[in-house]
Amino acid sequence: METGTGSAGPGRPKQIEAAWALTLAAVAAEVLVWVLGVFVVPPTGLDELTGFAGRSAAITQLLWSAGVLAVLLGSWLFVAARMRAGRGWARAVLTVVGAVFLLFRIGGLGMDGIDPAWWAVLNALPDVLAAAAVVPMYLPEARAHFPSAPRRTA
Template sequence: METAFWLSLVTVVLSMAVWALGAFVVSPTGFEEMRQEMGQHGAVAQMLTSAGFLLVDTALRVVVAFRMRAGRNWARLVLTALGVLGMFLLLATMSMDGLGWETVTESIGDLPLSDSVLSLLDACVIMLMFLPTANAYFSTRSRTD
């Protein structure tokens, strides 16, 4: 379970890094694009809203990861649901926008690989949480609590 736990935390850190890079670092930044579309006030409001949702998601994932590490089966199911939801959102985005491979050479911020890597990490966490040894870990923990 340690590997799944640490991989969950890596996924959280990477998702925050991808958001920050896309929003403020990689040109054209998401903030620049929003400012052109909505003006300064609208872009700031949108970035604050986005950052707020990211912080809530991050806090939720960290708390649930620690509960999963403690052997709580409900936490394993929540992490699974969050990971699967993220994968479905990635598939929906790819079906609307295409794979976007032409953007690979243009900008990391537009790179579909960043979301794909996060979904792949989520899939690894899910797989690790449902290995036979993990199943034994969760069933043993639930009997002792």
């Protein structure tokens, strides 16, 4: 088993570190897409919500949205950290999430109608990164990181 150095820790394969890095990139990309969609790329989410429900309701809705996003991303990072620590259940969860993200993205490619094209590509980036993070977790060197017997400690 090949192990990484430095922050990889003793006995942690570099493939696991690659999966961790891809997950961090996916989370960062998700935050970037949310912020750009709400405040930058026209028509912004803030503009659309303000036109529909008024400024106060729009801000309330966006705060709720940001809160839910923070909880989901925090949960995603928690599960990814457990995968990094060698928990097989976390690898399985990340595999399912990555596959679902990719299937939703592939299924919606022709229906998005997102313009400009760069925005459509940026919107797809978190999903593609999440799916890509699954691959290194199943490489031969990484599989040894996950014991076949369940662990009793948290």
